[in-house]
Amino acid sequence: MSIQIPRGTQDILPGEIEKWQYIEETAREICRRYNYKEIRTPIFEHTDLFLRSVGETTDIVQKEMYTFEDRGGRSITLRPEGTAAVVRAFVENKMFGNPTQPTKLYYSGPMFRYERPQAGRFRQFVQFGVEALGSADPAVDVEVISLVMDLYRTLGLKQVTLVINSLGDSDSRTAHKEALTNHFAPRIDEFCSDCKSRLEKNPMRILDCKKDRNHELMDTAPSILDYLNDESRTYFEKVQQYLKAVNIDFEVDPGLVRGLDYYNHTAFEIMSNAEGFGAITTLCGGGRYNGLVEEIGGPNTPGIGFALSIERLLSALNAENIKLPIQSSIDCYVVTLGEKATEVSVSIVSELRNAGFSVDKDYQDKKMKAQFKAADRLQAKYVVVLGDDELARNAVNLKAMETGEQLEISIDSLIPSLLEKRSRGEL
Structure with missing residues (x-):
């Protein structure tokens, strides 16, 4: 079970x-x-x-x-x-x-x-x-x-x-307590067992009773405001x-x-x-x-x-159908193609995170198309594409997911480029 x-x-x-x-x-x-x-x-x-x-x-x-x-x-x-x-x-x-x-x-x-x-x-x-x-x-x-x-x-x-x-x-409550006791006592048998015990200990609690809230004595009970x-x-x-x-x-x-x-x-x-x-x-x-x-x-x-x-x-x-302004996207998703590129992506992801960006990557050996779908589901603003060909040129492709704009930049300039985009409000 x-x-x-x-x-x-x-x-x-x-x-x-x-x-x-x-x-x-x-x-x-x-x-x-x-x-x-x-x-x-x-x-x-x-x-x-x-x-x-x-x-x-x-x-x-x-x-x-x-x-x-x-x-x-x-x-x-x-x-x-x-x-x-x-x-x-x-x-x-x-x-x-x-x-x-x-x-x-x-x-x-x-x-x-x-x-x-x-x-x-x-x-x-x-x-x-x-x-x-x-x-x-x-x-x-x-x-x-x-x-x-x-x-x-x-x-x-x-x-x-x-x-x-x-x-x-305290004095006001004492006077009100006495008035409530006198009000409820003659008919307290019509109330629940909790109210009966409250009559002596704290009759104000009777007013808060959920079982007897529709009893006619509730509407005519003495008001505390009259005893202040x-x-x-x-x-x-x-x-x-x-x-x-x-x-x-x-x-x-x-x-x-x-x-x-x-x-x-x-x-x-x-x-x-x-x-x-x-x-x-x-x-x-x-x-x-x-x-x-x-x-x-x-x-x-x-x-x-x-x-x-x-x-x-x-x-x-x-x-009230109010939608809170929840930020659910991430800054970057790293897409890799090739064994060597996958290995290098581990350090790239780490460096991006250390620079303050929210980043994720594939850990299930998915095909490139499936990795892009994962980036879409995570609402990644940018995708960093790294294949063995790019790696040979010490470069990555940086793609803006909203516009589709894509450019190749060096790996060393990836973080400065993203920091610049953040300063312009693009990230």
Whole structure:
């Protein structure tokens, strides 16, 4: 029996991986402009990290984590999201002591959640995200939102909507929690078992329930915006003011709560409005998490960030029929005819590569016609033709594949000739 790929995972093959590389390179360049530095954390962490940060009442912790016991008897979890690990690294490496604050970081890598695979959603998926730690300025919230909106604009997405909400500070959430408990408690038996357990621990999670989202009590649930104290309300007004100042359109949705317990104040999602994208429209989610650094053992440090799935970003690009400007051609293909020419071609290919050109040649002893076909498939801009006759004259034929123009030049002048063509924009 053949061994197949595990359900909920995918092989990303040549021809497709170039899109991923383009997106990742674009994201890195935008992060450079915003002065965010890359951080890389382990793929697995101690399970307690996610219990303390993500929240025991979340679907991620209760149903979706890949958790196992290692040979030392320690509970280990494949990371289901990136923020907790970044904050753990921030605390453990005492990055809060760096003279330049806030600490602005970005990451990209595989995450793991055991959930039902569907279009654009996998059990192993790649997440790109940023975290800004060390400032409670609402302008930082807008900077983080601007960064991801800038990424989407640069990639060509147009049919996206930014949705924001405030989850308030601790006092605001306490008042809202009491109102939600009073609202749902009389009819909680009509809800799923998860919602029943959430009623006491974190009733706001009920608003995020997928099973009971059409229950009539959901539409009449108390809004967090009605329970914001003066400080939280002023903060949220500042965020909206700054978003308008940088010309970012947004909608306020009081029902937006996000799926993780560590959020407070600003919460946001970016949705795709593209036809055919799917029922789950969220492309990106994030928010402020003041208090998370303390929860993981660090000093009082405010923070905000977002994360997006590369898979869902690709789905959105497909839904809008956006073709990324992927460069799939090579500079040269070396075609040989004759045993001696084939031997010499090895050093010519090596010298061309050392000079910075992308080059390939035949390794299957194909006829000359088949070698030219291979050059066509690789979209080679130039073909270097070397036969024993040319070799006797210490020469090669250089053919421009687009125009068909061909000229014989010495082997020694091959690299200078190609470098000149590159300087003229012909290569």
